[in-house]
Amino acid sequence: MGxxxxxxxxxxxxxxxxGWRWQNSPNEEAKTALKGLAYxxxxxxRVQDQVNVLEDKVQKAKQAELREAELKETEFKDAKSKENVLTEIERKRKNIKKLYRLDDNEQREGDRGVEPPRFIxxxxxxxxxxxxxxxxxxxIAQNLSLSQDAVQMVLKTQPKGVIR
Structure with a gap:
């Protein structure tokens, strides 16, 4: 309250x-003034009560917005982590498929007696x-944080490696 x-x-x-001190009956002006003050x-x-109600509504709305923002943030983090896991799984699947292909190629080459199997x-x-x-x-060196010499060495050691 103010x-x-x-x-x-x-x-x-x-x-x-x-009015009591002067022992006069209050005149009409004083009665009107007192009634006006009471009103x-x-x-x-009444206005203060309405302001309090509105403040409560504003606080509830802010809390709801904060909760919603937190939920969206956690959903976003969950989606990011799921996406990272899925990309990692997909990368591992590709590596496994390539290893199987390499194993098949190495077996064919091994049958020919060309080269022993390598692990990369x-x-x-x-x-x-x-x-x-x-x-x-x-x-390539910049993307993988390697030196250019290391990249060239890897490309030279591979039978199909071509330096560009």
Whole structure:
């Protein structure tokens, strides 16, 4: 509550005291003034109640917005983590398929007696994949955070490796 209702209350008390002190019957103007003050006090309390109700509604709306934002954020994080997991699984599947293909190729070459089987690290495998896509050595080195010499070495050691 504000200070205005308190001031109005004291003014009303002062007017009542003055009327009682002078022992005059209150004239019509004083009665009208007191009635006006009482009405004004009722209106002020009614407006204050409405303001309190509106403040409560605003707080509830803000809390609902915060909850909704938190839910969206957690859903977004969950979607990101699921997406990361799915891309990792897909990458592993591709690597496994390539390893099976390499195993088949190595078995064919092994049948011919050309070369013993090799195991390639995932980083070197990515170098070969990027080279197969047509990226140049500096681009591959930058994408995988490797030196250009390391990329060239990997490409030279592979039978189909071509330096671009």
């Amino acid at each position: 200070i205005l209702p308190i001031i109005l209350f004291f003014l009303g008390v002062v007017f009542l005291f003055l 004004l006090k009722r209106e002020i309390t 690290s995932p980083k070197y495998q990515e170098v070969l994949e990027l080279a197969a896509r047509g990226l140049r050595v500096p681009e």
